[in-house]
Amino acid sequence: MSADRRTGTEIVREFPYRVRRVENLWIPMPDGTRLAARAWLPEGAGDAPVPAILEYIPYRKRDFTRLRDDAMHAYFAGHGYACLRVDLRGSGDSEGLLTDEYLPQELDDGEAVLDWIAAQDWCDGRVGMIGISWGGFNGLQLAARRPAPLKAVITACSTDDRYTDDVHYMGGCLLADNLSWASTMYSHTALPPDPALAGQRWRRDWHERMARSGFWLEQWLGHQRRDDYWRHGSVNEDYDAVQVPVMAVSGWADGYSNAVFRLLENLRVPRMGLIGPWGHKYPHEGRPGPAIDFLGEALRWWDRWLKDIETGVEAEPMLRAWMQESAPPDTNLRVRAGRWVGEPGWPSANVEHRVHPLRRGRVGGPGSPEGSGELPIQSPLSVGLFAGRWCSFTATPDLPHDQREEDGGSLVFDSEPLTGPVEILGAPEVRLRIASDRPVAMVAVRLSDIAENEEATRVTYGLLNLTHRDGHAEPESLAPGRFHDVRVQLNDIAQQFPAGHRIRVSVSTSYWPVVWPAPAPPRLTVDAAGSDLVLPVRRGREADEALRQPGPPRAAPVSETTLLQPRDYAWNVHRDLAADRATLEVKKDEGAFTIDDIDLAMRIATSEWYSHTGNDYDSVRGETESVRGLSRDDWSVTVRTRTVLTSDATHFHLRAEMDGYEGDRRVHSHNIERSLPRDHM
Numbered sequence: 001m002s003a004d005r006r007t008g009t010e011i012v013r014e015f016p017y018r019v020r021r022v023e024n025l026w027i028p029m030p031d032g033t034r035l036a037a038r039a040w041l042p043e044g045a046g047d048a049p050v051p052a053i054l055e056y057i058p059y060r061k062r063d064f065t066r067l068r069d070d071a072m073h074a075y076f077a078g079h080g081y082a083c084l085r086v087d088l089r090g091s092g093d094s095e096g097l098l099t100d101e102y103l104p105q106e107l108d109d110g111e112a113v114l115d116w117i118a119a120q121d122w123c124d125g126r127v128g129m130i131g132i133s134w135g136g137f138n139g140l141q142l143a144a145r146r147p148a149p150l151k152a153v154i155t156a157c158s159t160d161d162r163y164t165d166d167v168h169y170m171g172g173c174l175l176a177d178n179l180s181w182a183s184t185m186y187s188h189t190a191l192p193p194d195p196a197l198a199g200q201r202w203r204r205d206w207h208e209r210m211a212r213s214g215f216w217l218e219q220w221l222g223h224q225r226r227d228d229y230w231r232h233g234s235v236n237e238d239y240d241a242v243q244v245p246v247m248a249v250s251g252w253a254d255g256y257s258n259a260v261f262r263l264l265e266n267l268r269v270p271r272m273g274l275i276g277p278w279g280h281k282y283p284h285e286g287r288p289g290p291a292i293d294f295l296g297e298a299l300r301w302w303d304r305w306l307k308d309i310e311t312g313v314e315a316e317p318m319l320r321a322w323m324q325e326s327a328p329p330d331t332n333l334r335v336r337a338g339r340w341v342g343e344p345g346w347p348s349a350n351v352e353h354r355v356h357p358l359r360r361g362r363v364g365g366p367g368s369p370e371g372s373g374e375l376p377i378q379s380p381l382s383v384g385l386f387a388g389r390w391c392s393f394t395a396t397p398d399l400p401h402d403q404r405e406e407d408g409g410s411l412v413f414d415s416e417p418l419t420g421p422v423e424i425l426g427a428p429e430v431r432l433r434i435a436s437d438r439p440v441a442m443v444a445v446r447l448s449d450i451a452e453n454e455e456a457t458r459v460t461y462g463l464l465n466l467t468h469r470d471g472h473a474e475p476e477s478l479a480p481g482r483f484h485d486v487r488v489q490l491n492d493i494a495q496q497f498p499a500g501h502r503i504r505v506s507v508s509t510s511y512w513p514v515v516w517p518a519p520a521p522p523r524l525t526v527d528a529a530g531s532d533l534v535l536p537v538r539r540g541r542e543a544d545e546a547l548r549q550p551g552p553p554r555a556a557p558v559s560e561t562t563l564l565q566p567r568d569y570a571w572n573v574h575r576d577l578a579a580d581r582a583t584l585e586v587k588k589d590e591g592a593f594t595i596d597d598i599d600l601a602m603r604i605a606t607s608e609w610y611s612h613t614g615n616d617y618d619s620v621r622g623e624t625e626s627v628r629g630l631s632r633d634d635w636s637v638t639v640r641t642r643t644v645l646t647s648d649a650t651h652f653h654l655r656a657e658m659d660g661y662e663g664d665r666r667v668h669s670h671n672i673e674r675s676l677p678r679d680h681m
Contacts, residue, residue: 009071009284009291009553015078017042023598024062024093024197027086027116029109036061036093036197037086038069040077045122051151051306052082052117052127056110057135058091058098058185062194063602063630066595067558072130072282074556075295081302082122086113090209093193095201099214102137102162102233110138111147118149125149126306130298132156132282136256141233144241152305154298156249157280159259160239160266163230163472167255167391168220171488172468172475173442174516174681176622177255177390179645180608182217183624186656187641189213191628195635196598206637206660210668215643215656218672224679226472236262245270245305247298251278251286252324252336253399255391258492261426264318264346272301273319273346275494277336279392284553287394289335292550316548317342321494323423326449326501329457331388331571332397341425341494341544350541351426356415356503356533358430358526363415363503363533371528377411377509378523381612381620382582384444384511385573387458397571398586403448403456403506410506411526413533414450422497426536428460428490430505433530435484439477440680441466441522444511445488447533449495450502462490463515467680475680483527494538505533513584513610517617519649519678564601565592581619583611592629603629603638618648636663651675 022039029035038061042050053076059065065085073083089109090098118125127149129139136158143153159165167181168174190213192198192206223229231237246267250257252275260273274297278286283294303309325337343350357364359371386401430445446461467475469486478484497503509524510517570587590604606626613619622645629638638661646653653675660668 007285007291007553009555011557012075012078012554013557017044017078017080019043019074019077021074027113029089029112033089033096034094035086035089035109035113036193037084038062040073040083041122042077042080042082045082049122049124050080050082051302052084052123053302054084054086054113054117054127054129055131055135056086056088056113056129056138057131058088058189059134060092060191061085061087062093062197062598063595063600067561068282068285070558071284071555072295075554076299076302078556079299081306082117082120084117090213091189093197095205097208097212098189099212100216100219101134102141106138107141107145110142111145114142114147114149126151128152128154128302128306130154130156131158133158133280137233140235140242140246143244143246144235144238146241146243150244152245152301154247154249154301156282157251157254157256159256160234160236160262161259162234163226165256165258170390170515171463172465172472173463174224175390176513176516176610178220179217179622179643180624182215182220183626183641183643184606186213186215186643186658187626187628187639190639190641190658190660191630192637194600194630196632207668210639210658210660211670215654215672217643217645217654218674218676221652221654221676224681225475236266239266240268242267243269245301247272247274247301249274249283249294251276251281251283252322252493253277253279253288253392253394255280258427261346261492270305270314271318272313272316273321275320276322277324277338279394281394284555288333291553293552293554294550295554297550318345319343319348320547321425323425323494323496325496326451326498327457328451328455329400329402331399331401333399339544340547340549341538341541342547343425348425348538351536351538354535354537356535358413358505358531358533359528361413363413363505365416371531373528375411375526375528376523377507377526378521379409379508379510381510381512381517381615381617383409383508384514385582385584387511387514390514397569400458403446403458404454406446406508407456407504407506410446410508413505415503417502418497418499420499422503422535423495423538423540424536425494425538427492428536429534430462430488430490431485431530431532431534432488432507433483433485433527434466435481435525435527436466436478436522437480438518438520438522439467439480440518441478441509441524442515442518443486443488443524444508444515445490446506447490448504448506449497450504452500456504459495460490460493462488463511464488465681477680485530512612512620513622516647516681517620519647520617521615560596562594562596563591564594565603567591580614581611583609585609599632601631603627621646637661647678651677
């Protein structure tokens with residue numbers, strides 16, 4: 001056993017089973033289309049069949065996710081599981097075309113894949129699904145369809161509600177990550193299959209993908225309210241449809257932690273929740289740390305539900321969460337101090353909801369008199385420049401900065417210094433009696449930990465499009481000047497506020513570029529009478545002291561690579577004071593490297609810019625540029641994309657450009673330009 005010097009992960013080289021690696025196999029679909037898979041098979045499984053584990057995603061199993069797949073699937077295979085990483089139809093080396101997320105065709109194919117796996121001579125008929133993000137989504141979605149071979153699911157960084165908790169919308173507000181993610185998939189789905197596997201069809205498939213996969217932002221902006229488009233694939237439409245055990249995993253820096261709590265509360269099957277300090281990563285790769293032996297935790301889940309081995313998972317707390325200690329604001333935090341806590345069920349009787357009235361500039365104590373007076377706020381567009389990303393990938397320094405940068409443009413309420421520590425677990429809520437001078441407005445609410453030196457660390461936040469105050473299906477314009485009682489639910493969190501610190505609530509009318517602003521600058525008025533903060537305060541449990549602690553991260557060896565160009569990450573705020581223009585620049589250049597096993601060189605780089613001028617809402621602009629390249633010997637392909645999203649008071653305007661190169665010769669080019677009406681957005 002050795003350790004990866006970069007990550008500290010223990011690399012395991014000896015396993016109970018020897019592993020046979022299959023670089024590619026073809027899985028036939030009912031319509032004749034073939035999906036491509038990599039496989040890791042325990043030796044002897046053909047004579048003594050074993051359960052199987054499937055990960056089913058569009059991120060290119062042969063190259064883009066190869067190293068991550070090696071580390072995880074070879075580890076599971078070494079413990080007696082047949083593991084498959086399957087490219088979705090139209091992605092990677094699979095045939096066909098991919099034109100959106102979670103389409104019925106994807107789920108139909110998924111059932112066919114499960115049936116095919118269960119019928120192989122190396123499989124005993126029982127299959128589990130694991131996935132992070134997209135693969136976490138479709139694991140739940142397929143479970144809700146109840147295919148016979150699927151016996152258990154591990155879903156990481158996913159959601160039960162595609163509208164309220166995904167990259168597209170939050171609180172009825174349009175997330176800027178909508179542009180970022182659409183742009184990522186625009187370039188990603190345009191890449192060809194590897195000619196070494198696809199043969200002569202690679203060029204035909206490549207040109208079809210570039211021409212027809214599309215720029216999905218157009219579809220997502222065509223559904224600005226929670227309609228049937230989003231209800232499809234949202235398992236909260238019928239939790240009871242899920243009839244297999246579910247382990248739900250996320251991190252506090254991830255954008256999907258809320259779903260863990262809802263799944264624990266609403267599923268009626270054996271279930272377990274695990275939430276650490278991490279961003280959008282599997283926990284054995286988690287940052288901020290500490291990363292954990294997630295693969296060992298997953299094995300205990302698989303052994304129980306796929307091999308009927310009593311591993312003790314049912315006797316453990318339903319929820320294990322990392323209770324974060326206070327920390328200074330750090331956009332590139334490597335390790336978040338804290339401890340593991342457990343709750344036997346959720347909702348927990350160990351959590352008390354304490355109501356703190358909001359008064360002018362103050363967060364009152366529980367039971368203190370309510371506030372009075374009307375408090376106006378009209379934030380500058382710059383509030384949000386230091387917010388970090390909606391969903392941290394902890395690759396660039398994308399965590400929130402010192403919130404004093406934001407609080408100058410916000411309505412701020414502070415508690416008195418705490419006389420003792422306060423721990424919260426769950427979703428804080430801010431209830432506001434609020435009026436707007438415009439028919440469409442949003443409100444952003446942040447909860448921060450204020451240290452004795454006045455540094456402000458954001459703990460959690462929430463957003464609400466005020467036209468969605470009564471639900472996301474049927475938004476209703478505001479009557480200017482009329483007060484409404486609204487609830488802004490903040491993201492679930494586990495946090496300790498130490499003695500001497502203060503708790504701050506900050507309210508703003510914009511949060512750009514986390515979310516797209518309203519059509520015009522609103523002025524909100526908060527009536528302190530009837531406005532309060534509700535904190536989910538957790539009492540300590542003696543059982544926490546005996547809680548089993550996860551070990552350090554472990555994984556299997558990965559494919560060897562040769563570095564060609566180093567990574568270059570940056571997160572910069574530019575202020576042109578003469579033009580009164582502010583720009584957030586995000587640079588995520590993954591560099592270039594060769595995968596030695598298959599002699600394939602890869603180049604991946606993306607830059608994003610989010611800008612505005614003064615308080616001109618029509619000046620708001622998001623832009624991305626991306627390059628993705630693959631090469632081997634005399635074969636070389638490159639896809640370059642550029643996307644832009646702007647808006648005015650009535651419409652969103654999107655543009656997308658793509659150029660495909662074979663060698664240095666451009667062989668494909670197209671432009672997309674659309675305008676879509678704003679729908680209470």
